[in-house]
Amino acid sequence: MQRSFLTTVICALGWLSQPTLAATFDLPTDGSSVVGQVRVVVPSKGNTLLDVMRHFDIGYEEITTANPGVSVWTPGEFTQVVIPTQFILPPKPWQGIVINIPQRRLYYFPPAKKGQAAKVLTYPISIAREGWSTPLGETRIVAKYKDPSWFVPKSIKEEHLRDEGVELPEYFPPGPDNPMGMLAMKTGFAGIFIHATNRPWGIGLRTSHGCLHLYPEDAAEIFPLLGQNTPVKVIDEPVLVGNDRGRWVMATYQPVAEYPNSLSLFSRALLRLGQQLAQTPVQALPRNDFDWGRVQAIASKPQSIPVALTQDQLGVAAWVDTLPVERYDYAPYGMDANNAQLPEPRPRQQ
Template sequence: MFKRLIPVFPLLAALCAGAQAATFTLPNDGSTVVGQVRIVVPTPDNTLLDVMRHFDVGYDEIGSANPGVSIWTPGEFTPVVVPSQFILPPVPWKGIVINIPQRRLYYFPLPKKGEAAKVITYPISIAREGWSTPLGETRITAKFKDPSWFVPKSIKEEHLRDEGVELPEYFPPGPDNPMGMLAMRTGFAGIFIHATNRPWGVGLRTSHGCLHLYPEDAAEIFPLLPANTPVRVIDEPVLVGNDHGRWVMATYTPVAEYPSPFSLYTRATVALGNALGRAGKAAPQADIDWQRVQAISRQPQSVPVALTPDQLGLAAWLDTLPQERYDFAPYGMDANNAQLPEPRPRAGTEAGNGK
């Protein structure tokens, strides 16, 4: 993989100084895939945490797409796969859909008259081991700016037992509040979609059932949500999509709190059969490269992988993508709080004057 390791990279205008919020027009040709995978080469002072936040992907996603690459020191001239292509969740596409194993939230706003339907998607943190978010349907019941947080007794006891530190009874609004600066309450008891004071943990298992967003993503979605926006929480560790006629699959580590009697491979074969059946594509078994299905069932892969032998395998396909130079200033550990991050210039430019 990645034969072109020399430092010659086209500078693309799409690399801007802020995080790359993922907003896409919904396909109208039967496709169920949006976005594109990118290959970037960060400067030595950047970590994968910087890259993932800039491109609005989560820890688990970027780790799955870059096995063997150090989160903290990727290495000079190391190409980094940005898994910014997404197989959409099963229909219906309305309101908010949260896929727990994928650790991703999708928002399907009602289109305005004369406008194309769109989807906005964000990475999320999910519940830590031993906790879970209810599956099923609910709604956004309230929104709060600068929320405070009274720590439940069960969480205080767990933190003291696991960390040896006692949490305070109360967190006031501010940059150190685990609820972040913005929170949206769902109809599930005690479950919020909210910002976080630990954005480097987005994409990990960090919560007690709530769903955590980057502060900048919470700031974007918060004003967009009307009262009673529907929310659907699903458990889909295998997604099959049609990328303009190219059948692809992505897999995610199953979450133990949602047990299944079936292996990930069995779930993958069922998901594939269902997808082909819905599309009316009764393809014979020989048309599917089952070795690829088995490979991403053994090692989950957030980058959608082509499933038919007439399409390039993952490594060969990634080698066809151009490499882009990533030379933004690192976020820095000072950005690991609930506040919105400062704009980050490119190397050699002043803040606010990045090109």
């Protein structure tokens, strides 16, 4: 996916537009189920992949899967970084909150406003660490808390002492060092919250004991949008198949062992493809001359970028190579931003 050095330098001289917080999109009305677009950037000196992922509101697994072999801490001044901000939407119905655990992503489908297009907002999340899990199924938002405090459960205190050799306090008061963050939304699942975090560099990893973690700025954005009784659905879908305006595409994610499934990822890919074909209106069906070798390859290794499945479309490497390269020249967030507070605005580097 490397262009010529001259092309890279010329493209990198352009400015990168300031993004909004969450990725917010109009819901497709043409039978498609894909939103967003993939971008390619060249970070300026001093930026890590953690800086870039937070700026574009993506998680650790998403950006590292899209950029195999690129150093997280020192990507290099002329390294092209793929930004996987194109998403296959979860299976319908599209309403309330839908959380796809393997994808490590939350989707919010707010009620459509009269006379306006229906929207979807999406955020990266951290999920439960190994040995823990978030219940699958349907629940609701039952309460919201600003500046929550946290009484540490005995089981978590014991685990932390065993694994880290350090004893956690019994109580965390509200503040920037509280693992619950500054905003928390309680679900109907016992002990399960959707909340901000005091360790935003861990977004996209397995860091919780069942709760779902958000960047502080994402929690601040979605918190006022959610009312009590907002429906919440938690799903386990490591394979997503979508119709991208006439292209069949697929993305795969590492299955979570805490949700055992007897089917291989390839079998789950075939099942999901069949379900998508059955649910797509005939007039919206793309050509279906599938490249089964490509399907097998996507199912054999997680791929966070939706990949075209038909023989008449480019594979992911060749397709990404056609995208323009943009310069990313914002100042790094810095380790001081690794807490529960909202980050300071970052100027462009001179």
